Amino acid sequence: MSDPLQALALVCTLKPSPAPSSSVLIADQVLDELASHGVKGEAVRIADFDIRPGVGADEGEGDQWPQIRRRVLDADIVVLATPTWLGHLSSVAQRVLERLDAELSNKDEAGRPAMFGKIGLAAIVGNEDGAHKIAADTFQALDDIGFTIPAQGCTYWNGEAMGGVDYNDLPETPDAVRETTRTMARNAAHLAELLRTQNYPAN
Secondary structure (H helix, E strand, O other), X not given: OOOOOEEEEEEOOOOOOOOOOHHHHHHXXXXXXXXXXXXXXXXXXXXXXXXXXXOOOOOOOOOOHHHHHHHHHHOOEEEEEEEEEOOEXXXXXXXXXXXXXXXXXXXXXXXXXXXXXXXXXXXEEEOOOOHHHHHHHHHHHHHHHOOEOOOOOEEEEEOOOOOOOOHHXXXXXXXXXXXXXXXXXXXXXXXXXXXXXXOOOOO
């Protein structure tokens, strides 16, 4: 029997622990849905670490990205969870994507880019619009790096325009968000299992 698939949620809220976070909430919901398909998961709140600017795998003394990078390399599914700020993904999420850029030159034992065979997902929250633009930017970046995006690989919630209600203020998860998250998790687990069985060709 093969080891279970592994998922890692990179939570890119601007708030360090233990502050309540809508990005943490939606990331946990994604991991719960993945768990229903036998996927083991963990979430990492990036704001709790000292992630230095740069596009290298290790930016020197004090940089804590290498320990997170190791978890990314061990994962089959990577979820980028981000809030919406001024219509864009958070600065924390942008830094994560910049650090992942180093993996373009990292190869696996067969000579493929190291992220080949890994699934990339997006989970976006915000009390302003911007989720579709953030998903487009995130998916382009993840695709460039080598991740595979499954069908309907994004779940999101946008609050009412000009409103002040956050996702973690809601009394319950909206049905549309719940169903979208469920579909995303099902498709991601299915595709991850296929790629584990037969990864992309090396040549």
